[in-house]
Amino acid sequence: MTSPAPQGIAFTLDGVDELTFTRILRDVLGDAAFARPLQVQAQEPRPGRPARLTLVFWPQDRTRAVQAMQRLKTLLLRHGVQVDSVQVPGGS
Template sequence: MLPRMTSPRQGIAFTLDGVDELTFARILRDVMSDAAFARPLQVQAQEPRPGSSARLTLAFLPQDRAAAVQATQRLKTVLLRYGVQIDSVHVPGEA
């Protein structure tokens, strides 16, 4: 049997400027309870700190890119629910 090759994870990052701790906690709660963000996707979170914005990254393997793009659309909906403006999103592999 050949060894399984692992691909490096890619990530779609959202910087959440101006989001306070309570709003971030609510966003994270909604994301973690939504099936759109289930495995094989991985949500990485960095809470807001003085001088540093909150950040959510949707990490995925290259073969899960389609699921990640769909989850990104869902994340945009969740963020808009809390009044978080989205200026831009970078998806690896898109021009």
């Protein structure tokens, strides 16, 4: 029997420059809301490709991941970042 695969909540951050992205990432990595068992995957902005943050979690940690998602939205607003899209597996 195979175990369930990890899932991820992905945030696309169009228009975020490298400095702002670095500041956001520093805040995320220093915040207990994003500690294990959650994992944060970061994709820095590149020409023609927006920045992206993904909260990776196991299905049994979904509630914690949704709480972390709300916290991430707050952190992004603090940096003046509008979230362009959020992809949540299995609905909201």
